[in-house]
Amino acid sequence: MNLTKSAVARPAERHFLGFSLESNLEEGTVEVHLSQRSKERIYAKIKELTPRNWGQSLDASIKQLNSYLKGWVEFFKICTATEERIFRAIDTHIRRRLRAILLKQWKQKRAIVRKLIRLGASLKAAWRGIYKGNHSLWALSHCQIVDRTLRNVYFTKRGLVSIFTRWKEKQPSDNVQMRFAFG
Numbered sequence: 001m002n003l004t005k006s007a008v009a010r011p012a013e014r015h016f017l018g019f020s021l022e023s024n025l026e027e028g029t030v031e032v033h034l035s036q037r038s039k040e041r042i043y044a045k046i047k048e049l050t051p052r053n054w055g056q057s058l059d060a061s062i063k064q065l066n067s068y069l070k071g072w073v074e075f076f077k078i079c080t081a082t083e084e085r086i087f088r089a090i091d092t093h094i095r096r097r098l099r100a101i102l103l104k105q106w107k108q109k110r111a112i113v114r115k116l117i118r119l120g121a122s123l124k125a126a127w128r129g130i131y132k133g134n135h136s137l138w139a140l141s142h143c144q145i146v147d148r149t150l151r152n153v154y155f156t157k158r159g160l161v162s163i164f165t166r167w168k169e170k171q172p173s174d175n176v177q178m179r180f181a182f183g
Contacts, residue, residue: 018076031080042072042090050097052104052137059158061101065094066161073163077170087164091152098160099141099150112140121149 018038022031034042049065079087106112109130116126129145140146156162 019079031082032078034076034079034083034086038076039086043093046090046094046097050094050101052097052100054101054104058098058101058105061098062155062158062160066159069094069161069163070166073161073166073170077167079167081171084164084168087167091162091164094160094163095150095152095155096141098155099146100137102150103137103140103146116145116149119149119154121145 018035020033020035022033023029024031045068046065049068050061054061103112106115113126113130116130117123121129125145126149129143130140132143135143152162
């Protein structure tokens with residue numbers, strides 16, 4: 001018996017195949033959550049698949065990410081609606097990492113401003129957003145002008161899979177609930 005994996009505890013406190021379970025005896029339902037370890041692992045994997053010193057195109061990074069994310073969503077599709085916020089947060093984090101890769105590829109602030117203007121940002125807003133303060137690429141990847149210019153649609157057009165959207169598509173309809181018998 002593996003003592004590190006075996007324990008007597010409430011289901012919500014344990015990691016079981018990437019999930020933690022929370023039961024509601026009155027309603028006879030079980031909520032399926034991502035375990036803390038699964039959350040930490042997905043963020044680590046995203047970091048591994050989107051290094052800022054990426055020497056290839058953004059499309060190559062997206063392709064690699066997509067192949068991993070599609071399988072990940074297939075496995076975790078049974079999570080209940082309470083995990084919606086987590087899936088949205090993961091999507092947001094992925095897009096921010098991709099923005100940081102783009103900014104790194106564009107190299108100089110002047111080039112970043114030019115590209116943002118080409119993508120639809122106003123000249124004044126782009127200059128103010130990029131040159132305001134001495135920010136790292138990670139900080140710039142979340143500044144307002146970069147967020148507004150490199151929207152979700154930009155990455156969707158480039159082929160990025162949305163974890164939240166794929167998970168939502170795989171959810172049972174509202175009139176179907178997962179019920180388990182206790183006793």
